[in-house]
Amino acid sequence: MNYPIVAIIGRPNVGKSTLFNRILKSKAAIVDDMPGVTRDRNYAIADWNGKYFYLIDTGGLVPNTRDRMEISIKHQVETAVEEADLLLFLVDRKTGLTDADTQIAKMVRRQKKPFILAVNKVDKLKDEAESYEFMKLGLGDPILIAAGPGLSIGDLLDEVVKNLPERSEPVLDNRAIKMAVVGKPNVGKSSLVNAIVGRERVIVDEVPGTTRDSIDTIFNWNGQEFVLIDTAGLRRKTSAHEDVEFYTRLRTERAVERCQVGVLVLDGSQGLSHLDTTLVAMLEDSNKALVVVINKWDLMPAENKANYLGWLKGQLAFVNFAEYVFTSALNNEGVFNLLQKILNAYHHWNKVFEPAVVVQAFEETIKKLHPPAVRGKEITLYSIRQEGQAPPRFAIECNMPHLIPTNYFRYLQSSLHTRLAITGTPIRLMFQKSKAPSGWKKRQMVDFGKRPKFRAETEENKER
CATH class of the missing domain: 3.30.300.20 (K homology (KH) domain)
Structure with a gap:
């Protein structure tokens, strides 16, 4: 897939995810008023008047921070900027020009890539005059929009496609295997994703819930294209009263609907929880192929592995067709076997028998x-x-x-x-x-x- 890449960047809470969703016309990223909700890069394919491009929603960029999580987000944003062909720099009219905006503008100029400055939350005509203070950033005339109600989004997209590099329009490979990595928080899902893809694609942190959005990554293994959907860790219903956790749960369910192969990650050092079986049932009910990953197996005594696998298969007897594989994501062990199991499960899932x-x-x-x-x-x-x-x-x-x-x-x-x-x-x-x-x-x-x-x-x- 050779689509050009557009990255939406900006400081926290300027409306990047709202704009991302408005362009895609769907709730593709978690949106909440709390700064920092979008932590990882979120990819999606968008089109405007027949022009296709990847759209990246990034976490809020905080220059000169010492906060550990904000530093991780900054690293991810920098990676997205490196990948992008065009930078869509979003600022907030209501809060006005900030030092953080000025620092981000300097970074944009250093990239020597096409860019667009967009001023968000412009709801009234009188706001237009106030919005021109952002010309001090030295990035030219801004485009004034309101992502929430959709004001001037078409004008913005006209500018986006006009500034995109010319590339041959590829045909999406329908043979790509869509796999969703699911599991409760802190079982090693993000580490496993990074081991599969071979780079730090998702922020890895010991705090449960670090990954909130589902993140799509496209990669090739042995000539086979995969779309990897890394979902937010599914939490117990007791935490679903929060808007973010509610959307996270929906995201997991929607990722399962989108995938062809579900990869359930379990922590081999823990037992099987009700939440784990809920995920298995979700995959089975959705008619998906299923591979169960017992991660962190290096922490288990060797004599316990066979007994654990037998016990686990007994607990999950209602999906007696599932494939099982032991991995250690941190040590990069078992990943080849996992990919082979996913490939085999997909072929059986899609097989036409004589x-x-x-x-x-x-x-x-x-x-x-x-x-x-x-x-x-x-x-x-x-x-x-x-x-x-x-x-x-x-x-x-x-x-x-x-x-x-x-x-x-x-x-x-x-x-x-x-x-x-x-x-x-x-x-x-x-x-x-x-x-x-x-x-x-x-x-x-x-x-x-x-x-x-x-x-x-x-x-x-x-x-x-």
């Missing part, structure tokens, strides 16, 4: 264990076919789909998973009411040892 292979697995499944009789009625399964993928979906024709017991439904799913060698992804079964096809013959039971006894098949049942 019809003959599906039919054979289906026949072997039923021969091993026929459906039980329910309320004196014999259930007969006639045929199967794949209806789609992402995840694999199979349609099964039978005489009485509404009577299929839950335990037999689970048996069918589990057996097809095993016989089709499907790992890392759920499968979906749909039952369709049908009569016996012409020439159809009753299957014969195969003796696989002890099994439940069901009603003997009769000629009368065959007629059904």
Whole structure:
């Protein structure tokens, strides 16, 4: 993807995220009146009149700070500025020109890149005269906007696309695998993301909740393009009353909706929490492939790993298809294996099976264990076919789909998973009411040892 990059920069609370959202016409970044809410760079693809570009929303820049978090944000903003082809410097009319604005303006001039100065929160005509004090910054005539109500955003975007470098318009690679990294705070998600991408893409800090927004990163591994969505750590509902935490929870859910493969990160030194299982259920309900990462495994005694994995699979038996991998993000161990597991899970999630292979697995499944009789009625399964993928979906024709017991439904799913060698992804079964096809013959039971006894098949049942 060779789109030019536009970075929105400015001191805290001047409306950068509001402008970002206004341009994208969506709540793509967390917006709150508290300065410093946007901490990491947030990427998105925007377009104006057919001109596509990456838009970067950055954290509030505080020059000459000694605050540890503000220094981290400053480092991230500087990285975004280095990546950008055009700088969109946003200032606040209501608070007026500040020393921080002056320092940022000096940085903008040093970059020797195209830039646009925009004065935000200009709501009345009388504000226009007051806004020209920002010409003292030496960055030319500012564009006056109000990001909240959308005043003059079109004029601003006209200037943006006019100043963008000419590049060939690439076609988005639909083969890119979208993966969402999810997990509760402080389990090592950001460190894992940095290990995967190979650079400090996300601020890493020991304070839970450091990463609040979901951050998209595009990278290539072994010729395969990935879009990595690093989500804000999901917190317990007790903290969701705060606006920021509420949007963070929504962000995690929306990231899960956007992804194809969910990567759940667990702390190997901790147990499995209710919040962890909530995330797993969210991924399973959303029909996503699933890879479970046990991070910080270097902190676990070697003899505990096998026992822990067995215990964990038992706790997550409702997603028995999941892939599991041990990693140590800080030591960069297990990352190659993780990427391979993600790739395999995606291929199974999106796989189209040979019809003959599906039919054979289906026949072997039923021969091993026929459906039980329910309320004196014999259930007969006639045929199967794949209806789609992402995840694999199979349609099964039978005489009485509404009577299929839950335990037999689970048996069918589990057996097809095993016989089709499907790992890392759920499968979906749909039952369709049908009569016996012409020439159809009753299957014969195969003796696989002890099994439940069901009603003997009769000629009368065959007629059904």
